[in-house]
Amino acid sequence: MDANLDRRRLLLGAGALATLTATGCAATRTQSDVFDAHCHIIDPRYPVIANQGFTPDAFPLSEYDQQTRPLHVTAGAIVSGSFHGYDQSYLRALLPQLGPRWVGVTQVPPDVSDAEIASLATIGVRALRFNIFRGRIDAVDDIVALANRAHAAGRWHAEIYADAAALRPHVAKLSKLPQIVIDHLGMTEAGLPVVLDLVDAGARIKATGFGRVSMDVAKALERIAARNPKALMFGTDLPSTRAKRPFMAEDMALVQNVLGTALARQVFWANAVSLYRPDGV
Numbered sequence: 234m235d236a237n238l239d240r241r242r243l244l245l246g247a248g249a250l251a252t253l254t255a256t257g258c259a260a261t262r263t264q265s266d267v268f269d270a271h272c273h274i275i276d277p278r279y280p281v282i283a284n285q286g287f288t289p290d291a292f293p294l295s296e297y298d299q300q301t302r303p304l305h306v307t308a309g310a311i312v313s314g315s316f317h318g319y320d321q322s323y324l325r326a327l328l329p330q331l332g333p334r335w336v337g338v339t340q341v342p343p344d345v346s347d348a349e350i351a352s353l354a355t356i357g358v359r360a361l362r363f364n365i366f367r368g369r370i371d372a373v374d375d376i377v378a379l380a381n382r383a384h385a386a387g388r389w390h391a392e393i394y395a396d397a398a399a400l401r402p403h404v405a406k407l408s409k410l411p412q413i414v415i416d417h418l419g420m421t422e423a424g425l426p427v428v429l430d431l432v433d434a435g436a437r438i439k440a441t442g443f444g445r446v447s448m449d450v451a452k453a454l455e456r457i458a459a460r461n462p463k464a465l466m467f468g469t470d471l472p473s474t475r476a477k478r479p480f481m482a483e484d485m486a487l488v489q490n491v492l493g494t495a496l497a498r499q500v501f502w503a504n505a506v507s508l509y510r511p512d513g514v
């Protein structure tokens with residue numbers, strides 16, 4: 234057990250912590266650089282695809298900048314959403330514009346060439362994303378095959394957006410991948426035991442989307458960090474497309490309150506930087 238967590242648990246207790254946050258008396262977050270491990274830019278100059286009849290509003294870089302500057306976000310990972318499909322043109326335009334403190338996480342079709350993966354790696358794409366939240370997970374062997382190929386061709390890791398509870402039958406196979414990341418704390422309370430098993434096998438977990446998950450976020454953060462203090466990575470998930478409520482600065486205060494300053498600083502920066510290896514950091 235991390236000493237920091239122990240101390241905070243003694244000082245606060247879970248109930249006291251919930252009260253503290255609910256009444257808005259959360260401690261002011263220590264101001265230091267933040268790596269946003271999960272955000273989306275939706276630029277209508279590039280292809281945006283309707284998903285199940287839903288087309289997201291534009292969220293250009295200028296708006297993202299405006300919202301995240303007060304949070305001290307100075308680096309991060311731009312993630313392709315379902316609405317980006319397999320388009321790489323927006324990332325090819327955006328990543329050079331953002332500079333070497335930023336990386337990409339993209340979606341590719343199963344027949345993507347190794348050369349395309351290697352080419353995207355040169356502009357800062359570091360991972361591929363599987364969005365299986367709204368679909369069945371019956372093609373795990375295909376996921377494993379593509380993830381292994383992408384790691385060999387571009388040193389990419391695999392990011393998985395799913396209800397972690399649905400990953401239970403696939404833990405053994407997923408644990409053998411070179412590196413996986415689970416989005417949004419695994420989404421559900423029922424998924425937390427699976428998330429913890431994956432953390433034991435080396436998975437990283439995104440502390441993101443607090444407004445879209447169905448779980449006790451504080452408890453999940455605490456338990457994941459207790460298993461491995463290097464596992465959690467913070468992200469805004471802006472613009473919070475289709476979330477029950479959008480990202481709020483208070484989400485960052487919660488991370489700090491639950492984990493304590495030293496561990497939170499790792500979650501806001503070092504844990505993600507060591508995984509994403511941005512050239513300019």
Ligand SMILES: [Zn+2]
Nearest residue numbers: 271273312470
């Ligand atoms: Zn997202």
